[in-house]
Amino acid sequence: MSLPTEPIGSIPRPPALLAGIADFETGRIGREALDALYDDAVRDTITRFEALGSPVVTDGEQRKPSFATYPVHGSSELAGDGVVIPFADGHTRTLPSLTTGPFRYATRAEGYLRAAQRHATAPVKQAVIAPSALSLLYPAAGIPGYDREAFLDDLVDEAEADVRGALDAGAHAVQLDFTEGRLSVKLDPSKGILDSFVALNNRVLDRFTPEQRARIGVHTCPGGDQDSTHSLDVDYAELLPSLFALHAGVFYVQLASESEPDRVLATIAAHVRPDQRVFVGVIDPIDPVVETPRQVRDRVLRAAEYIPPERLGTCDDCGFAPFGDDLSTSRETAWAKVRARVEGTELAARELGV
Secondary structure (H helix, E strand, C coil): CCCCEECCCCCCCCHHHHHHHHHHHCCCCCHHHHHHHHHHHHHHHHHHHHHCCCCCECCCCCCCCECCCHHHCCCCCEECCCCEEECCCCCEEECCEECCCCCCCCCCHHHHHHHHHCCCCCCECEEEECHHHHHHHCCCCCECCECHHHHHHHHHHHHHHHHHHHHHCCCCCEEEECCHHHHHHHHCCCCHHHHHHHHHHHHHHCCCCHHHHCCEEEEECCCCECCECCCCCCCHHHCHHHHCCCCCCEEEECCCCCCCHHHHHHHHHHHCCCCCEEEEEEECCCCCCCCCHHHHHHHHHHHHCCCCHHHEEEEECCCCCCECCCCCCCHHHHHHHHHHHHHHHHHHHHHHCC
């Protein structure tokens, strides 16, 4: 397939793994048994991706407790009273807050990647959390003896190491999840927070060569959790000009769930740089209805009216279960949607002659 297509991240965890996590938390099974269940889930996820003809695979984030906080999972230097993220259906997610410095990752994405590569024959993509999201861990009241600038310096170093470790381990691409970008406009219409997020992420991206940045992408969406979003009501036109100011070579842009895709595509075309590739979302993970390959094809052909096919790709709008406890989408529904994306992208590639 010459028109690239890639998954974004999470696939719903299999029932056996979910039961095993619950058993581990209550002491009914040990770490070795849980690790075996994680490995089975990763193996099955990659096998299913490859059986569907996906040219690029991921581990489906089977081992991540959360796409956003995996770097600090298990850390003893956190409190549970951090930033609260409200979703449209009324539920919330609360981030942890840092209690002391220096800031260090407890888990790096390279470990997830290497575990996935043991089972894959196709190229493996690795998602990481953007440093801008982790900057929200620093408490508003500050930390005595550890000011915010020192924290940000440490965060930049840690985020660079996370990306570099995945690149050096042979990731096909490294994707920075930047769902907080659109949310920041909702929280601060002046875009001061957004500007600070872009500047912080660029501090990390600027540590890589142009060749490396061609393998580093940024994913944007209005958040997805329990079939709800946190910022779909924010006009994309408020985010996209700043998004393409990020010094990345690839962008994964949620689009399937947008009510005015042509207006969004026109905005993308007006701001994307010539050296940047855009993967447009053609699958809506929140919609329980499975797209058909022809629907996907038509979405790709529409996008190709605005973005040259040689700089175009397709993806899902978001992961299907970015938080490990999100059971709103079944594993089988996710696989049916992946199949539609792969087959629909191939149909579009044939019509475009690429």
